[in-house]
Amino acid sequence: MKIEIITIGDELLIGQITDTNAAWMARELTAEGFAVGAITTVGDAADDLLNAINHAFSRADILLLTGGVGPTRDDRTKETLCNYFGCGLILNNEVLQHVENLFSRRGITLNPLTRDQALVPELATVITNSVGTAPLLWFRKGEQLLVSMPGVPGEMRTAMREEIIPRLKRQFQVNSYLRRDYLVTGYSESALASHLALFEDQLPAPFSLAYLPSYGGILLRLSAWGEEHASAMDLQGCELRRLLGNNCITEGNKKAEELLGELLCGKQLNLSTAESCTGGYIAHLITSIPGASSWYMGSVIAYDNSVKKKLLKVKNETIETYGEVSREVAEQMVMGVATATETSCAIAVTGIMGPEGGTKEKPVGTVWIATLYREEIITRKYNVGNNRAQNIERTAGIAILQLLRMMQEDSFS
Amino acid sequence: MKIEIITIGDELLIGQITDTNAAWMARELTAEGFAVGAITTVGDAADDLLNAINHAFSRADILLLTGGVGPTRDDRTKETLCNYFGCGLILNNEVLQHVENLFSRRGITLNPLTRDQALVPELATVITNSVGTAPLLWFRKGEQLLVSMPGVPGEMRTAMREEIIPRLKRQFQVNSYLRRDYLVTGYSESALASHLALFEDQLPAPFSLAYLPSYGGILLRLSAWGEEHASAMDLQGCELRRLLGNNCITEGNKKAEELLGELLCGKQLNLSTAESCTGGYIAHLITSIPGASSWYMGSVIAYDNSVKKKLLKVKNETIETYGEVSREVAEQMVMGVATATETSCAIAVTGIMGPEGGTKEKPVGTVWIATLYREEIITRKYNVGNNRAQNIERTAGIAILQLLRMMQEDSFS
Numbered sequence: 029m030k031i032e033i034i035t036i037g038d039e040l041l042i043g044q045i046t047d048t049n050a051a052w053m054a055r056e057l058t059a060e061g062f063a064v065g066a067i068t069t070v071g072d073a074a075d076d077l078l079n080a081i082n083h084a085f086s087r088a089d090i091l092l093l094t095g096g097v098g099p100t101r102d103d104r105t106k107e108t109l110c111n112y113f114g115c116g117l118i119l120n121n122e123v124l125q126h127v128e129n130l131f132s133r134r135g136i137t138l139n140p141l142t143r144d145q146a147l148v149p150e151l152a153t154v155i156t157n158s159v160g161t162a163p164l165l166w167f168r169k170g171e172q173l174l175v176s177m178p179g180v181p182g183e184m185r186t187a188m189r190e191e192i193i194p195r196l197k198r199q200f201q202v203n204s205y206l207r208r209d210y211l212v213t214g215y216s217e218s219a220l221a222s223h224l225a226l227f228e229d230q231l232p233a234p235f236s237l238a239y240l241p242s243y244g245g246i247l248l249r250l251s252a253w254g255e256e257h258a259s260a261m262d263l264q265g266c267e268l269r270r271l272l273g274n275n276c277i278t279e280g281n282k283k284a285e286e287l288l289g290e291l292l293c294g295k296q297l298n299l300s301t302a303e304s305c306t307g308g309y310i311a312h313l314i315t316s317i318p319g320a321s322s323w324y325m326g327s328v329i330a331y332d333n334s335v336k337k338k339l340l341k342v343k344n345e346t347i348e349t350y351g352e353v354s355r356e357v358a359e360q361m362v363m364g365v366a367t368a369t370e371t372s373c374a375i376a377v378t379g380i381m382g383p384e385g386g387t388k389e390k391p392v393g394t395v396w397i398a399t400l401y402r403e404e405i406i407t408r409k410y411n412v413g414n415n416r417a418q419n420i421e422r423t424a425g426i427a428i429l430q431l432l433r434m435m436q437e438d439s440f441s
Numbered sequence: 442m443k444i445e446i447i448t449i450g451d452e453l454l455i456g457q458i459t460d461t462n463a464a465w466m467a468r469e470l471t472a473e474g475f476a477v478g479a480i481t482t483v484g485d486a487a488d489d490l491l492n493a494i495n496h497a498f499s500r501a502d503i504l505l506l507t508g509g510v511g512p513t514r515d516d517r518t519k520e521t522l523c524n525y526f527g528c529g530l531i532l533n534n535e536v537l538q539h540v541e542n543l544f545s546r547r548g549i550t551l552n553p554l555t556r557d558q559a560l561v562p563e564l565a566t567v568i569t570n571s572v573g574t575a576p577l578l579w580f581r582k583g584e585q586l587l588v589s590m591p592g593v594p595g596e597m598r599t600a601m602r603e604e605i606i607p608r609l610k611r612q613f614q615v616n617s618y619l620r621r622d623y624l625v626t627g628y629s630e631s632a633l634a635s636h637l638a639l640f641e642d643q644l645p646a647p648f649s650l651a652y653l654p655s656y657g658g659i660l661l662r663l664s665a666w667g668e669e670h671a672s673a674m675d676l677q678g679c680e681l682r683r684l685l686g687n688n689c690i691t692e693g694n695k696k697a698e699e700l701l702g703e704l705l706c707g708k709q710l711n712l713s714t715a716e717s718c719t720g721g722y723i724a725h726l727i728t729s730i731p732g733a734s735s736w737y738m739g740s741v742i743a744y745d746n747s748v749k750k751k752l753l754k755v756k757n758e759t760i761e762t763y764g765e766v767s768r769e770v771a772e773q774m775v776m777g778v779a780t781a782t783e784t785s786c787a788i789a790v791t792g793i794m795g796p797e798g799g800t801k802e803k804p805v806g807t808v809w810i811a812t813l814y815r816e817e818i819i820t821r822k823y824n825v826g827n828n829r830a831q832n833i834e835r836t837a838g839i840a841i842l843q844l845l846r847m848m849q850e851d852s853f854s
Contacts, residue, residue: 039653041477042618043468044662046461050482055456064454066489069463069480072651076479083496099631100652101641141631161631180654182831205455218512218554218574228514238485239513240452241593249457301742307728308721311742315720318796318829320744327742328752329714329724335739335782339752369748383731416731418595 029200030065031057032088034080036095036105037179038071049094049184060193061202062090063253072096074108081112081174089172090196095179097162099141105176106165110149113167117147120154123163130161152176159186166195173199204255208265211278213245213429220246227271235264243425244284245277277433284425285313288432292323295435297372297402301327302340302365304352305379305395309424325369330361340364353378353390355407358398362407366400373435374400375427379412381419395423399431406434442613443478444470445501447493449508449518450592451484462507462597473606474615475503476666485509487521494525494587502585503609508592510575512554518589519578523562526580530560536576539569565589572599579608586612617668621678624691626658626842633659640684648677656838657697658690690846697838698726701845705736708848710785710815714740715753715778717765718792718808722837738782743774753777766791766803768820771811775820779813786848787813788840792825794832808836812844819847 033053039045050067057064065088070076077096084091096105110117124146131138145161148154155164160183165176177187212220217239221228228237234257240247250268252261269276278287292299301310311327314320330336333352337344342360350356361376379395386392392414398407408430412422446466452458463480470477478501483489490509497504509518523530537559544551558574561567568577573596578589590600625633630652634641641650647670653660663681665674682689691700705712714723724740727733743749746765750757755773763769774789792808799805805827811820821843825835 037653038649038651038664039662040464041467041480042471042620042664043464043466043477044653044660046459046464047480048459051453051456051459053456054454058455064456065484066493067454067460067482071478072649079500080479087492098652098654100634102649102651136629136632139631139635141634142629182826182828185828207455216549216555218552219549221513221554222552236451236485236515238451238515239511240450240457241511249452251451251455300748303721303724307733308716308724308740308742309728311716311721311744312725312833315722315742315744316830316833320720324744326744326748326752327721327740329721329728329740329742331724331728331734331737331739332782335713338783339739339741339781368752369745370751413595415595415598417729420725420729 029062029090030088031062031090031092032065032084033067034077034084034091034093035067035069035179036072036077036093038102040069041071049179049181052181052185053092053094053188056188056193058205060197061204062196062200063203063205072102072104074104074111077105077108078112085169085172090200091172091174092192093174093176094184097176097178099145099161106149109152109165109167109174109176113149113151113169115150118150120146120148120163122156123148123154126156127161155191157183157187158190159183164191203253204258205251205253206255206257206261207249207251207281208261208268209279209281210248210268210272210276211242211245211284212248212272212275213277214275215246217241217246220248224268224271227268231264232260235260243422244429277429277436283317284428284432286317288428288435289314289317289320289323291432291435292373298323298325299373299375300325300365300369300371301374302361302376303327303329304331304336304361304377305381306377306420306424306427307331309420310375310377310427313424313428325371328365328368336361339368341367351390353380353394353396355396355409358396358407359405362398362400362405372402373431375431377423377427379419379423381423382414382416393419397423397427397430399427399434401431401434401438404434406430442475442503443501444475444503444505445478445497446480447490447497447504447506448480448482448592449485449490449506451515453482454484462592462594465594465598466505466507466601469601469606471618473610474617475609475613476616476618485515485517487517487524490518490521491525498582498585503613504585504587505605506587506589507597510589510591512558512574519562522565522578522580522587522589526562526564526582528563531563533559533561533567533576535569536561536567540574543574568604570596570600571603572596577604616666617671618664618666619668619670619674620662620664620694621674621681622692622694623661623681623685623689624655624658624697625661625685625688626690627688628659630654630659633661637681637684640681644677645673648673656835657842690842690849696730697841697845699730701841701848702727702730702733702736704845704848705786711736711738712786712788713738713778713782713784714787715774715789716740716742717744717749717774717790718794719790719833719837719840720744722833723788723790723840726837726841738784741778741781749774752781754780764803766793766807766809768809768822771809771820772818775811775813775818785815786844788844790836790840792832792836794836795827795829806832810836810840810843812840812847814844814847814851817847819843
C-alpha cells in the first residue's frame with residue numbers, strides 16, 4: 029500500500045518558500061506505518077496538477093494533496109479536482125456554518141470569496157477544517173483514494189493529525205517501520221562503509237543501511253519495514269552498535285540537544301550559552317525542545333564586542349592581544365556566561381561566518397568553541413566552511429556535540 | 442524551455458530531513474531566467490529513479506538530479522544512469538587525481554570505496570566537484586540534458602553556482618522572471634482579494650497575482666515571464682502599490698529583518714533584543730543577514746526568570762504581581778536590554794509557546810511584545826497559536842514587523 033504526496037503552488041517552483049509540508053507529512057505517515065513512494069511538487073496551473081494526479085495514480089493507492097485551496101484566484105485545486113472526477117460544485121451548509129462561525133468569532137464580515145469556500149465538489153466526502161476555511165476533501169476512485177488539504181502548515185498538520193491519519197488507519201492495513209539511528213564521528217563516509225562492509229554483507233534482505241553526512245559526523249540509519257523483523261532488528265542493531273564502539277555519539281531518533289537535556293536533568297545540572305557568530309542559533313536549537321526551561325537558563329548573544337565586555341566580562345586586553353576569534357576569548361566567554369547566569373555547564377562560540385571578515389590567518393569558517401562542564405573547560409578550533417547559513421548551522425551543531433561528548437566521556441570513566 | 446528537479450534519497454521519503462535543495466535550486470534557477478516546471482522526490486530504489494527520469498523527460502528539456510552519489514551502497518544514482526543511458530563505467534584520471542588530492546590534504550588514506558568515485562559513466566561529460574569526491578555528470582540525450590549532482594547542500598550549491606548554471610546559460614536561451622513582492626497587513630486573504638478584484642480583472646495575460654498567507658500578513662506576488670513586459674510590470678506594480686496604501690509593510694524581495702537593518706543603518710541607530718519564549722530565534726533571523734554586525738549589538742536570552750532579573754533588571758515584584766508573561770515584564774525587558782547593551786532600539790518578547798505552560802487566562806500562544814524606538818515603547822499582546830515550532834517562528838516574525846512598522850510610521854509622519 030503506497031502513498032504519494034503532491035504539494036501545489038507556484039511559490040514552491042520559484043523557491044519563494046521551502047516545502048516543509050512534505051517532510052512533515054512523510055515523517056508522520058512513516059511513523060504510523062504508511063510508506064511514502066514519491067513526492068511531487070507542481071505549480072498552480074491546472075494541467076500540471078492533472079498530469080501529476082494521473083501519473084501518481086498509476087502507481088499509488090493513496091494521494092495526499094496540499095495547497096491551492098485558498099479563496100483567491102491563483103488557487104485552483106478545487107476546480108481541477110471537479111474536472112478530474114467529472115463533477116460540479118454544490119453548497120455545503122456545514123462548511124458555510126463553520127466559515128460563518130470562524131468569521132463572527134474573529135469579528136470580521138463574511139465576504140463572497142470566503143462564502144465560496146463552502147462550495148464543494150459533489151463527489152467529495154467533506155471533512156471540516158477545524159482551524160481554517162477550506163474544507164478537507166476526500167475522494168474515492170475505485171480502490172484508490174485522494175485527499176485534498178490546505179497548504180498552510182498549521183492547517184495541514186491539524187487536518188493530518190486529527191482527521192486524515194486516523195481515517196487512513198481505519199481503512200487501510202498498515203505496516204511497521206523499524207528504524208535505528210546512530211550518529212558516528214571519527215570516520216569519513218567511505219572509511220565507515222569499509223569498516224561496516226562485512227556487517228552489510230550479512231545484512232538480510234528487508235534491512236537497509238543508509239549513510240547521511242551530517243554536522244559533526246555521519247548519521248547511520250538501519251531500517252526495515254515489517255513488525256515481524258523486530259527481533260532481527262534488535263540483533264542487527266546490537267551488533268552495529270558494538271561495531272561502532274565509542275565512535276557512536278548518539279543512538280535513536282533523538283537530537284543531540286535532547287540527549288544533552290536528558291543528561292543535564294539526570295545529573296541535576298543546568299546550562300547557559302554565550303554566542304557570538306552563531307547569533308542565537310544554539311539557543312534556538314535548545315529552546316525548540318519542549319521542557320528545555322527546566323535545565324536551560326538562557327544566553328548572552330554577544331554579537332558586538334561591547335556586549336562581550338559588559339555582560340560576559342571578557343577583558344579588553346584579551347580581545348586586543350588575541351583577537352575576538354581566539355581560544356582566550358572563547359574561554360572568557362564560557363566562564364563569563366556561567367558566572368552571569370549561575371550555571372554549572374556552558375557553551376561559548378566565537379568565529380567568522382562570512383561572507384566578510386576573513387583574514388589569511390583566520391579565514392571565513394574559523395570557529396573557537398569552549399564548553400564548560402562542572403570545573404573543566406575544553407576549547408577547540410574548527411573550520412566549518414565558507415557558506416554563512418551553513419556555517420551557523422554547523423557551528424551550532426558541533427558546539428552542542430562538543431559538550432554532549434564531554435559529558436558522555438565523563439560518564440564512561 | 443523547461444527544467445525539472447529530481448531529488449533522491451530515502452531520507453526524504455521518510456521525512457528524516459526536509460528537502461532544502463529543491464527550493465534553493467528553484468530560487469537560483471528562476472533568478473537566472475530558467476522556469477522550473479516540477480520537482481520530484483524519489484527514494485534510493487533504482488526503478489523509482491528510472492521511472493521519474495522517464496516521466497520528467499516526457500515534459501522537460503533539462504533534468505537536474507541531486508543525491509545518491511556517495512561512496513556507500515545505499516547510493517545508486519550512478520549505476521541507474523549507466524542503466525538509463527546504456528553505458529558502462531570507466532576510470533577518469535582527473536577525478537582520481539582530485540580525490541587523491543582532497544584526501545591527502547585532509548591527511549586521510551584513500552580507500553577503495555572513495556577511489557571508486559573516479560569510475561564514471563562512459564557517456565557522461567565529467568565536471569570536477571571542487572568541494573567533494575563525487576563528480577558532476579552531464580549527459581546529452583538529443584536536445585535534452587540531464588545533470589547529476591551531489592545531495593550534500595554545500596556541494597550542490599557550489600556545483601550549481603560555479604559550474605552548472607554558467608554552462609546552462611551558455612547553452613540555452615533564458616527568459617526573464619519579473620517579480621514584485623508586497624507584505625500586506627490589516628486584511629484577511631479574501632478581503633484583500635475582494636479589494637483587488639478590479640485590479641485582477643484588468644491584469645493582462647502574462648501577469649499573475651499570488652496570495653501567500655505569512656506571519657504578520659499576506660505576501661502578495663505579482664509576476665510575469667519575459668523581459669518585454671518590464672514596463673508593463675512597472676505600471677502594474679505602481680498601481681498595485683497605490684491600492685495597498687499604508688497596509689503595505691514591505692515591498693520587494695527583501696526580508697523584514699533586512700529592511701529593519703537598512704532603516705537602522707540609515708538613521709545610524711543600533712538594536713538589541715531580549716528574548717524569553719522565542720529562545721534566540723529573533724537573534725538568529727537578524728544575524729542571518731550578512732553585515733548585521735554593523736547595527737545589531739546582541740541579545741539576552743532570558744529563558745529563566747533569574748536571568749530576566751539579573752541581566753535585564755526585571756523586578757521580582759513585577760514578575761510576582763503580573764506574571765512573567767505580561768505587559769509589565771515585556772516593558773522592563775526591553776528597557777533592560779537597551780540599557781545593558783547601550784542601544785537606541787530594542788525588541789523584547791515573553792510568552793507561552795507550549796505544549797506545556799498554558800493557563801485559562803494565558804493559554805498557549807499568548808505573547809507580549811515590546812519594541813523600543815528612541816524614547817518610545819509600544820507593547821502589544823498577540824495570540825499566535827498552539828504549535829510550539831510555529832509559535833516561535835510567528836512570534837519572531839511579528840516582533841520584527843512591530844519594530845519595522847514603528848520606524849516606518851515615524852518616517853511617514
